[in-house]
Amino acid sequence: MRISNRTLLISALTSVLTTFSMSHQVAAQISHPTTRKVEHVDTYHGEKVADPYRWLEDDNSAETKAWVVAQNEVTRKYLDALPKRADIQQRYTALYNFEKYSTPWKEGGRYFWSRNDGLQQQYVHYVADSLTAAPRVLLDPNTLSKDGTVSVAFTSVSRDGKRLAYGLSSAGSDWTEIRVRDIDSGKDLPDRIQWVKFSSAEWSADGQGFFYGAYDAPKPGEKLTGQNYFQKLYYHQLGTPQSKDVLVYERKDQKEWGFAVTVAEDAKHHFLFVWRGSERKNGLLWAPAGKGSKAIPKANDFRTLTLDFDASYEVIGSRGNSVWVKTNLDAPLGRVIEIDLARSDKKHWKTVVAESKQTLESASVVGGVIVAQYLRDARSVVERFSLDGKSLGEVALPGVGSAGGFGGKLRDPETFFAFTSMTEPSTIFRYDVAKNQSSVFRKPKIAFDSAKYETKQAFVTSKDGTQVPIFIAQRKDIKLDGNNPVIVSAYGGFGVSTTPSFRVTAATWMDMGGVFVEAAIRGGGEYGKAWHDAAKGAKRQNAYDDFIAVAEWLAKTGYSKPEKIGVTGGSNGGLLIGAVVNQRPDVFGAAVPEVGVMDMLRFHKFTIGWAWVDEYGSSDKAEDFAHLKRISPLHNIRSGVKYPPILVMTADHDDRVVPAHSFKYAATLQATDTGNAPKLIRIQTSAGHGAGTPTSKIIEERSDVLAFFAHSLKM
Numbered sequence: 177m178r179i180s181n182r183t184l185l186i187s188a189l190t191s192v193l194t195t196f197s198m199s200h201q202v203a204a205q206i207s208h209p210t211t212r213k214v215e216h217v218d219t220y221h222g223e224k225v226a227d228p229y230r231w232l233e234d235d236n237s238a239e240t241k242a243w244v245v246a247q248n249e250v251t252r253k254y255l256d257a258l259p260k261r262a263d264i265q266q267r268y269t270a271l272y273n274f275e276k277y278s279t280p281w282k283e284g285g286r287y288f289w290s291r292n293d294g295l296q297q298q299y300v301h302y303v304a305d306s307l308t309a310a311p312r313v314l315l316d317p318n319t320l321s322k323d324g325t326v327s328v329a330f331t332s333v334s335r336d337g338k339r340l341a342y343g344l345s346s347a348g349s350d351w352t353e354i355r356v357r358d359i360d361s362g363k364d365l366p367d368r369i370q371w372v373k374f375s376s377a378e379w380s381a382d383g384q385g386f387f388y389g390a391y392d393a394p395k396p397g398e399k400l401t402g403q404n405y406f407q408k409l410y411y412h413q414l415g416t417p418q419s420k421d422v423l424v425y426e427r428k429d430q431k432e433w434g435f436a437v438t439v440a441e442d443a444k445h446h447f448l449f450v451w452r453g454s455e456r457k458n459g460l461l462w463a464p465a466g467k468g469s470k471a472i473p474k475a476n477d478f479r480t481l482t483l484d485f486d487a488s489y490e491v492i493g494s495r496g497n498s499v500w501v502k503t504n505l506d507a508p509l510g511r512v513i514e515i516d517l518a519r520s521d522k523k524h525w526k527t528v529v530a531e532s533k534q535t536l537e538s539a540s541v542v543g544g545v546i547v548a549q550y551l552r553d554a555r556s557v558v559e560r561f562s563l564d565g566k567s568l569g570e571v572a573l574p575g576v577g578s579a580g581g582f583g584g585k586l587r588d589p590e591t592f593f594a595f596t597s598m599t600e601p602s603t604i605f606r607y608d609v610a611k612n613q614s615s616v617f618r619k620p621k622i623a624f625d626s627a628k629y630e631t632k633q634a635f636v637t638s639k640d641g642t643q644v645p646i647f648i649a650q651r652k653d654i655k656l657d658g659n660n661p662v663i664v665s666a667y668g669g670f671g672v673s674t675t676p677s678f679r680v681t682a683a684t685w686m687d688m689g690g691v692f693v694e695a696a697i698r699g700g701g702e703y704g705k706a707w708h709d710a711a712k713g714a715k716r717q718n719a720y721d722d723f724i725a726v727a728e729w730l731a732k733t734g735y736s737k738p739e740k741i742g743v744t745g746g747s748n749g750g751l752l753i754g755a756v757v758n759q760r761p762d763v764f765g766a767a768v769p770e771v772g773v774m775d776m777l778r779f780h781k782f783t784i785g786w787a788w789v790d791e792y793g794s795s796d797k798a799e800d801f802a803h804l805k806r807i808s809p810l811h812n813i814r815s816g817v818k819y820p821p822i823l824v825m826t827a828d829h830d831d832r833v834v835p836a837h838s839f840k841y842a843a844t845l846q847a848t849d850t851g852n853a854p855k856l857i858r859i860q861t862s863a864g865h866g867a868g869t870p871t872s873k874i875i876e877e878r879s880d881v882l883a884f885f886a887h888s889l890k891m
Contacts, residue, residue, distance in 0.1 A: 206254050206854050208846040209246045212239075218777075221798040225777065225811070232839040233782075235828065240839070244828065244859050247842070251823075251856045258883045265879035268684045269295070272875055274622040277604050279581040279592045284337020286359075288314070290328075297324025297870035301331060301342075303359060307606070307617070315342060315357060324870030330376040333359075334383035339414075341377035341386050347829040348869055350374065350784070354388060356414065369418050374407070374434055374784075380472065381443035381465070385413040387424065389435050406431035409448075411472045425475045432786070433459075440465075440494045441585050445517065446473050447491045447499070450483065455790035456671045456701075456708070459483040460491070460501070462517060481520055493541025493586055500528065500546065500563075502539045509704035510536025512546060512561075528565040535704045537673060542584035542591045543609025547571070549579060551703075553633065554645045554675050554696040556595075558582070560612065571607070572614065574600075576631060578675040582607070592617060598649035598692070599626040601678040624683045628652060631676055636695075636729040639721040642710075645702065646726055647676045647694045648735075649686060656734030661889040662691045662741050664726060668699035668719035669748035670791055671708040681878045688886065691735060697722035699748075713793045714803045720756050727763045739765040742885040746770035747833055748791075750825075754809025754841060761819045761850075766888035768881055769809070770825040771833045774841035776808035777801070782834045810841050819850035821888040823881065824857040835859065853888075 213228035232240055255261060273294035280289040287307060290299040297318050302311040320326040329343035329352045338359055343352035354369035354377055375389030389407045409425040412418065425448065427433050436449045443465055450459035460481040463473035482489060487505035494500065497517040504510050512529035528546070529539070535551040545568060546561040556579040560568035573579055577597030584591040589609060596602040604618040630652050635643045654660065663685055667674055674696045682692035696702045699711030699719040711719035727743070730736045743764050745753045750772020757767045777795040779785040793800030805811055822845060826838035842857035858880060860873065869877075885891070 206250065206856075208250060208855065209243070211243065211843040211847065213847075220777065220795055220801050220805075223801075223805075225805070227778075227840075229840040229843045232843065233834075233836040235835055235839075243839070244861075247857050248859055248861075251858050254854060254856060255858070255880050255883060258887045260886060261879065261883040264684070264688070264883050264886065265875065267687060268680065268879050268882065269875055270623050271683050271687070272680045272871070274601065274620045275618070276620065277594075277602070277618045279583070279594050279604060280617070281333075281583055281592070282588065283333040283335060286333075286337040287311075288331070288333055290331075292871070295871055297872060298327050301328065301340075314340060314359060314362065317344075320344070321346075324872065327870075332377040332379060332386065334379040334386075335381060336383045339365075339379075339383060341379065343372060343376065348827060349829055349831050351831070354386075354412075365414065367412065367414060367416075369412055369421075375436065378437045378439060380411070381439055382471070385411055385472075387411050387437040407434040409435040409437065422472055424473065425478065438491055442495065444496065445494065445499075446478075447494075448478055449489075449491075452485060453787035453790045454670055455485070456488050456504075456705075457485045458489055459485060460489040462499075462520075479520070481515065482522070490539075492539050492546075495586060500539075500541050502536065504536075504705050507531035508706050509534065512536075512539055512548070512565075528563070529561050530565070535673075535702065535707075537701070538580075538582075540582050540584065540591075541586055542582060543588050544586065545609060547582040547591070549582065551673060551675065551701075554647070554673065554702040555633070556580075556675065558593075569612070571612065574603070576633065576676065578677045596677045598631040598647055598676045598678060598682060598694070599624075599629045624687065629686055634729075636722075636726050638698075638718070638725045640718070642698065642718070642722065644698070644722045644726065645696045647696075649676075649682055649692045649694075651686060651689075654691065658731070658734050658737045659740065660691050660736045661689070661885070661891045662693060662730055662736040663885060664693045664695060664723075664730070664741060664743050665749070666695040666697050666719075666723055666726075666745055666752060667747075667749040668695075668697040668711060668723065668745075668752055670699070671701035671705070672748075673701045675702075681882065684878075684882060685885075688882070688891065690885075690891065693726065693730070695723060695726045697726070697752075712791060713800070716792070716803070716807055719752060720759060720807070723752060723756050724760050724763060727760075731763070738763045740889045742766040742768070742889050744768040744770065744881070746772070746825075748773060750774070750833070750838075751776070751807075751809060755807050755812075757819065757822065758809060758812040758814065761814075761817060764820050766821045766823075766885055768823045768825060768884065769838075769841075771827065771830055772809065772824075772837060772841070773833055774809045774837040775811075776804040777811065779837070782836070783831050785834075810837075810844060813841075813844050813848050813850065815849045817850060819845075819853060819855070821853040821884070822855050823884045824855075825860070825877070825881070826857065827860040829861075 216227045216230045217224050276292045278290040280287050287304045290301045292299045301315040303314040304311040317328050325347045327345050329345040332341045340357040345352050350373050352372045356365040356367045372390045377386040377388050379386045411422040411424050432452050434451045438447045446463045448461040461478040463477040490502045492500050492502050499515045501513050509531050511531045514526045514528045537551050538549045540547050548559045550557045555576050558571040579595050581593030582591050591607050594602040601620050605614040606617045607614045632648045685692050697719050727741050750769040753769035773779050795801045824838050824842045826835040845855040
């Protein structure tokens with residue numbers, strides 16, 4: 177007899193939810209489902225560590241799916257009953273409903289950009305023959321699924337402007353499928369490339385094919401993990417099946433290596449970028465371009481510039497044998513060097529733009545100059561240099577905020593950039609390189625009166641005396657009476673910089689009367705390699721000390737008080753929130769850890785988690801195990817200690833930080849005596865790590881978060 181899926185689900189629900197715990201009473205009479213425990217113990221270097229919720233790691237089992245349903249029912253009931261929840265979503269929707277643009281780029285004499293009219297589920301991609309010509313729709317992902325869960329992960333246009341390669345992602349997964357569209361007709365070609373991950377497409381100079389990184393298709397029943405697959409670099413010739421694609425480069429002896437190709441602007445060389453895990457260090461190789469059947473390089477055509485993995489190396493432009501590279505080799509804050517491929521040994525490398533006192537975040541060669549984007553105390557400053565390194569002055573920016581863009585080619589007379597601040601959404605500017613003049617290309621209109629608000633920068637003294645920059649967005653007439661509800665957000669890892677930018681979440685919170693704070697804690701890249709290294713591996717506690725110091729500073733200066741300070745962060749930032757709440761639950765009024773890395777002893781066992789060992793360390797090593805266990809949110813929840821309200825956020829299709837992290841963390845929170853405040857988990861269905869999330873889901877999710885904070889902080 178065949179048993180239906182519905183019967184299995186009901187049966188699993190019955191086995192999982194045999195009783196309901198009534199120990200955590202709140203105003204809404206919330207009761208968390210009791211989660212089944214198993215007798216599972218792992219031994220790490222002689223120390224036994226229990227893992228009673230190991231079964232939740234199988235997110236495809238009927239029992240886990242039933243657990244997700246039960247948790248979401250409890251959480252949904254609580255959130256829907258919160259005062260002003262509907263009003264908050266209405267206001268959030270109104271503020272979100274404005275035109276949003278990407279930064280344009282040019283290929284084959286045509287301009288390309290993406291746009292969202294306000295509430296479209298996904299951005300629509302456009303093409304125009306000139307900046308004054310009427311743009312036409314090139315690709316509308318909103319037509320590809322009813323719920324908007326199919327998104328475009330990347331786009332790449334051939335040099336003649338005739339074809340578009342684009343990657344499609346479903347439900348926010350990191351896996352993408354590459355398709356190809358004829359730009360004139362707007363129709364897709366038959367080409368389909370599968371099993372692509374952590375890669376885009378780079379067109380060959382002739383536009384007849386492209387390079388991409390992919391993995392072998394899994395065998396029937398095989399579950400891909402970080403231990404059993406590695407990336408290979410292929411070339412796809414248009415009009416041929418994927419099975420005929422040319423294997424360009426692989427390293428079976430280096431399974432942690434990944435690859436990306438850049439074709440020189442003058443088509444004379446191919447540059448091979450070799451990445452290894454999440455470490456901001458890479459290798460760089462090059463191959464001369466061949467002709468005819470030899471136009472596509474083979475593995476033995478590539479010549480090594482460096483495989484020392486001693487620094488970051490990014491090709492930003494080339495002309496003939498001259499290659500300009502952004503690097504932090506012997507320059508922790510970054511510099512630009514020139515490499516002559518005819519004499520490519522390191523001893524011949526030449527500094528063009530020397531290391532500054534501020535962090536070189538990115539650089540490009542466009543319009544015959546080098547455009548260098550710096551961070552000065554975590555805010556953008558842009559400078560120009562001649563190709564031989566002579567300073568040509570700064571590019572004027574509208575204020576204190578974040579700039580991004582300035583892409584293009586050596587001979588392009590123009591480029592584009594976006595500028596945003598915590599109180600102003602992104603405005604897109606066209607920049608005339610020769611004249612050093614900017615003009616507005618697109619400026620959105622929004623139902624947010626930015627004139628009433630301001631952004632201030634302050635510096636907080638951390639536990640060891642380090643000065644940590646923060647950005648505070650607030651009403652101009654705010655009173656420092658200690659009663660302001662505040663949300664503090666941070667990331668603090670992987671060298672990722674936190675800079676001031678517009679968030680509808682922050683705008684809505686300020687519109688409700690709150691204060692929003694971005695903290696540039698250690699672990700990021702705001703002050704270069706040293707700032708990152710200061711919270712890496714065994715030094716990660718520095719990031720947590722920084723964040724705790726920010727909360728304490730907000731109370732000392734009269735901005736707020738502990739019971740009115742809410743904290744949030746995602747991914748590595750979710751780990752941050754879980755860790756600091758365990759360490760100092762007394763200084764926070766509410767916490768929302770999102771898609772966090774919560775099990776620091778097993779993170780490297782899942783999907784791409786192996787790549788984070790460079791950042792965190794590994795429990796497989798005795799010297800790392802102690803500090804990982806000390807900071808792991810899952811393993812440091814303290815019984816008998818009063819915790820603030822916590823809303824754990826994750827997604828059922830997250831294949832980067834798998835939902836098991838949040839599942840086990842939430843189950844442990846609910847089973848531990850941490851006081852009466854709610855310990856909820858919200859599990860987004862048909863969603864991934866965040867990228868590509870449909871607008872409707874973003875609005876619902878952010879409205880839930882703001883309603884949770886507003887209620888928990890007694891707004």
